[in-house]
Amino acid sequence: MLNLERLRVLHAVAVHGSVAGAAAALHVTPSGVSQQLAKLERESGHRLLEPHGRTVRLTHAGRTLAGYAARVVAEAAGAESDLADLSAEIIGPLRLGGVGSSLRALLPDVLAELTRAHPRLVPTLVDGEAVGMVPLLARGDLDLLLVESWANRPLALPAGLATRTLAVEDVHLALGEGHPLADRECVDLGDLDGQVWATCPAGTEPYEALVQALRAVGREPEIRYTVTEFATQLALVARDLAVALFPEMGQSPAPPGVRFVPVRPRMRREVLAAWRAPGLAGRRPSPLPAARDGGARRLPRPTASPAVRACVEALSRVEWSSPSAL
Amino acid sequence: MLNLERLRVLHAVAVHGSVAGAAAALHVTPSGVSQQLAKLERESGHRLLEPHGRTVRLTHAGRTLAGYAARVVAEAAGAESDLADLSAEIIGPLRLGGVGSSLRALLPDVLAELTRAHPRLVPTLVDGEAVGMVPLLARGDLDLLLVESWANRPLALPAGLATRTLAVEDVHLALGEGHPLADRECVDLGDLDGQVWATCPAGTEPYEALVQALRAVGREPEIRYTVTEFATQLALVARDLAVALFPEMGQSPAPPGVRFVPVRPRMRREVLAAWRAPGLAGRRPSPLPAARDGGARRLPRPTASPAVRACVEALSRVEWSSPSAL
DNA sequence: CTGTACCCGGTAGCTCCGCTTCACGGTCAC
DNA sequence: GTGACCGTGAAGCGGAGCTACCGGGTACAG
Numbered sequence: 225m226l227n228l229e230r231l232r233v234l235h236a237v238a239v240h241g242s243v244a245g246a247a248a249a250l251h252v253t254p255s256g257v258s259q260q261l262a263k264l265e266r267e268s269g270h271r272l273l274e275p276h277g278r279t280v281r282l283t284h285a286g287r288t289l290a291g292y293a294a295r296v297v298a299e300a301a302g303a304e305s306d307l308a309d310l311s312a313e314i315i316g317p318l319r320l321g322g323v324g325s326s327l328r329a330l331l332p333d334v335l336a337e338l339t340r341a342h343p344r345l346v347p348t349l350v351d352g353e354a355v356g357m358v359p360l361l362a363r364g365d366l367d368l369l370l371v372e373s374w375a376n377r378p379l380a381l382p383a384g385l386a387t388r389t390l391a392v393e394d395v396h397l398a399l400g401e402g403h404p405l406a407d408r409e410c411v412d413l414g415d416l417d418g419q420v421w422a423t424c425p426a427g428t429e430p431y432e433a434l435v436q437a438l439r440a441v442g443r444e445p446e447i448r449y450t451v452t453e454f455a456t457q458l459a460l461v462a463r464d465l466a467v468a469l470f471p472e473m474g475q476s477p478a479p480p481g482v483r484f485v486p487v488r489p490r491m492r493r494e495v496l497a498a499w500r501a502p503g504l505a506g507r508r509p510s511p512l513p514a515a516r517d518g519g520a521r522r523l524p525r526p527t528a529s530p531a532v533r534a535c536v537e538a539l540s541r542v543e544w545s546s547p548s549a550l
Numbered sequence: 551m552l553n554l555e556r557l558r559v560l561h562a563v564a565v566h567g568s569v570a571g572a573a574a575a576l577h578v579t580p581s582g583v584s585q586q587l588a589k590l591e592r593e594s595g596h597r598l599l600e601p602h603g604r605t606v607r608l609t610h611a612g613r614t615l616a617g618y619a620a621r622v623v624a625e626a627a628g629a630e631s632d633l634a635d636l637s638a639e640i641i642g643p644l645r646l647g648g649v650g651s652s653l654r655a656l657l658p659d660v661l662a663e664l665t666r667a668h669p670r671l672v673p674t675l676v677d678g679e680a681v682g683m684v685p686l687l688a689r690g691d692l693d694l695l696l697v698e699s700w701a702n703r704p705l706a707l708p709a710g711l712a713t714r715t716l717a718v719e720d721v722h723l724a725l726g727e728g729h730p731l732a733d734r735e736c737v738d739l740g741d742l743d744g745q746v747w748a749t750c751p752a753g754t755e756p757y758e759a760l761v762q763a764l765r766a767v768g769r770e771p772e773i774r775y776t777v778t779e780f781a782t783q784l785a786l787v788a789r790d791l792a793v794a795l796f797p798e799m800g801q802s803p804a805p806p807g808v809r810f811v812p813v814r815p816r817m818r819r820e821v822l823a824a825w826r827a828p829g830l831a832g833r834r835p836s837p838l839p840a841a842r843d844g845g846a847r848r849l850p851r852p853t854a855s856p857a858v859r860a861c862v863e864a865l866s867r868v869e870w871s872s873p874s875a876l
Numbered sequence: 877c878t879g880t881a882c883c884c885g886g887t888a889g890c891t892c893c894g895c896t897t898c899a900c901g902g903t904c905a906c
Numbered sequence: 907g908t909g910a911c912c913g914t915g916a917a918g919c920g921g922a923g924c925t926a927c928c929g930g931g932t933a934c935a936g
Contacts, residue, residue, distance in 0.1 A: 284636075568913090599913095
């Protein structure tokens with residue numbers, strides 16, 4: 225394995241054109257540089273320098289290696305620059321997770337705005353189901369998670385996570401235009417016996433919320449279609465193959481032939497942002513300071529990263545509050 | 551300045567997810583890894599790890615830095631890979647120089663072929679005049695140089711350079727179609743008194759070759775137009791503003807209205823590839839071995855790089871020998 | 877041609893860095 | 907509860923890397 229420090233020495237020689245110049249730049253003696261280069265030659269198995277007058281020049285192998293060295297040094301300089309700005313600037317990786325339809329309605333605009341304002345921010349995104357994503361967030365594999373929580377079945381989050389409500393919206397019943405209930409102003413859930421339902425896969429929040437809402441009025445939904453994509457569900461509804469529950473964020477774009485009707489009792493869905501709250505981490509608030517904070521010269525405990533805070537702020541600013549939710 | 555070795559430690563922790571795993575991968579004890587990370591935290595000024603159960607996870611600063619570390623390690627691995635293949639494969643930078651029209655006729659095809667066959671070869675190209683480029687080659691700022699040498703004025707190259715002839719071609723006189731000599735089968739240089747000449751800038755090979763060729767028959771050319779681009783010279787010739795000497799490589803594409811006529815005495819031009827010949831370097835073949843070869847454990851003296859040899863071979867294969875030169 | 881200044885490479889010696897060993901507190905699983 | 911595992915810290919040792927110095931060689935001025 226190559227010694228990375230020695231690559232820095234080689235790069236200095238390539239830049240300054242001489243051992244003496246490199247030594248001056250690195251604040252060491254020429255002898256030290258020469259020794260490092262000799263070792264680099266031995267461990268790389270190639271001559272890197274050849275005498276040229278009273279100075280040296282790089283061989284082909286030396287130039288090849290110096291090219292890598294230049295990139296390594298540039299990476300190191302970039303890292304230092306990022307570290308210097310890390311406390312103040314919005315920088316570095318931001319690992320986002322999303323669940324369900326909240327992704328499409330909220331994230332693209334916010335990510336566009338964030339990356340425009342903070343070019344050194346590197347967001348990544350994974351979507352999935354709440355049951356799988358929440359543990360990822362708690363374990364530290366995600367920085368920020370967008371989840372949905374249905375009012376009749378509030379999402380349970382483990383301790384140590386902070387949340388903010390990004391949107392509250394009504395849930396409507398989607399019907400085909402030819403459906404007998406399509407012209408109602410409002411539909412009672414109790415009137416929905418015998419309907420065929422489409423919803424998201426079993427285990428997801430919309431599925432469980434649908435089942436619980438109907439059981440609350442003494443009905444058991446006949447769920448015949450479970451598909452992840454709202455667009456597919458709407459296509460089924462448009463052909464009168466099923467009815468479905470839709471939060472407002474999922475209603476556009478809708479294909480022709482679909483009607484959305486409020487339901488009674490009123491159903492609401494929230495979209496939440498969740499992240500680890502450093503202050504409350506751990507099962508119990510341990511009375512002793514954590515081990516890594518013991519030493520006097522230790523650095524302070526990390527707080528929520530500026531990147532997470534900035535993203536939550538940007539998401540909050542979107543104000544996707546349903547007009548009918550007022 | 552960040553310690554590059556410590557970045558490798560951080561990367562190992564990021565990959566293996568624990569101090570113990572990183573320690574095993576690096577073949578050191580967990581304590582050693584922990585100490586290196588603590589130093590990295592101190593010198594970076596940020597917490598990089600935080601406790602998480604009985605293991606650790608990276609903070610935002612840690613992930614940011616680990617991203618750089620991953621790239622640094624990847625560069626180092628790439629460098630090692632290139633070094634391992636350097637003796638056998640065509641790899642690394644190839645700094646080409648070109649003089650005059652030889653560039654356009656020969657290089658593009660050869661470079662396309664070379665980079666297709668050897669994707670890890672990184673050619674660069676600079677063009678200029680022989681008077682400036684030859685010292686660059688001798689000094690080691692170029693690996694390979696394409697130069698032209700006119701038979702009546704052979705190019706003088708310093709010792710230590712090897713050459714290969716890539717093409718030999720006749721030089722013709724370019725005339726406008728309406729020129730009185732345009733219908734001749736052959737033009738005697740001695741008949742060209744009083745002509746207005748276009749050629750390359752003073753000091754270049756074509757300029758000096760023109761002057762010497764005419765002086766050899768007792769004439770002094772009236773050079774009124776000196777422009778670098780052959781296309782511009784041809785445009786002047788096409789409008790009967792001047793006559794010019796053109797090697798065959800410079801004759802296409804020619805604008806309408808230009809005739810090319812052989813000259814007497816016959817003029818020839820060669821295109822040469824020149825590179826440093828390691829065996830003959832230095833002014834005199836020094837009787838003692840060079841200083842850098844002294845040590846017994848020293849590596850062998852570098853020979854011409856495979857990249858240079860491959861490029862010379864590819865250039866030789868082009869076989870741009872003039873049909874009329876046979 | 878000669879003297880001088882400079883550059884590179886090698887050697888001896890010293891300093892400091894980094895690793896290992898050992899020990900301890902905390903966490904998780906049985 | 908208890909044992910296994912993880913991460914961290916202190917002490918000590920070995921080696922890596924630096925400096926100081928010297929010698930060989932080159933470029934440049936006179």
